[in-house]
Amino acid sequence: MDLAMVAAILTLIGYSINDTIVIFDRVRENRGKTGVLSANLVNDSINQTLSRTVLTSMTVIFVVVVLYFFGGKGVHGFSAAMTLGVITGTYSSIGIALPLVYHWRILTIVNRLICGDCSNITERRHSRREQKG
Numbered sequence: 001m002d003l004a005m006v007a008a009i010l011t012l013i014g015y016s017i018n019d020t021i022v023i024f025d026r027v028r029e030n031r032g033k034t035g036v037l038s039a040n041l042v043n044d045s046i047n048q049t050l051s052r053t054v055l056t057s058m059t060v061i062f063v064v065v066v067l068y069f070f071g072g073k074g075v076h077g078f079s080a081a082m083t084l085g086v087i088t089g090t091y092s093s094i095g096i097a098l099p100l101v102y103h104w105r106i107l108t109i110v111n112r113l114i115c116g117d118c119s120n121i122t123e124r125r126h127s128r129r130e131q132k133g
Contacts, residue, residue, distance in 0.1 A: 004078035012085035019093035042102045057090040
């Protein structure tokens with residue numbers, strides 16, 4: 001791993017975070033209208049940002065592939081890391097991050113329904129430890 005690959009990895013982290021923020025911002029805008037996070041809202045938000053995300057990714061991949069073939073030997077590692085990273089970053093922003101947040105929110109709601117007021121669970125655990133000790 002040379003310095004160019006480290007630069008590619010750092011660039012990809014920023015690129016992936018930016019992609020994820022754009023999609024989450026669209027969810028926030030759409031949720032402001034309804035106030036509820038639903039599967040339909042998540043799906044609509046992904047569909048609304050899909051063309052922008054894919055076009056941006058394809059543009060970057062095109063430039064990086066051209067850089068790989070026409071650039072010198074020194075940029076081959078950078079180009080390869082960028083190509084792989086843009087593909088995985090785009091997939092993670094669209095296919096992993098938003099569904100993960102949606103399912104996390106559903107689990108939070110289910111836990112609140114099961115245990116009622118979950119805020120005092122940690123207090124009960126601490127009081128039980130103090131009683132034992």
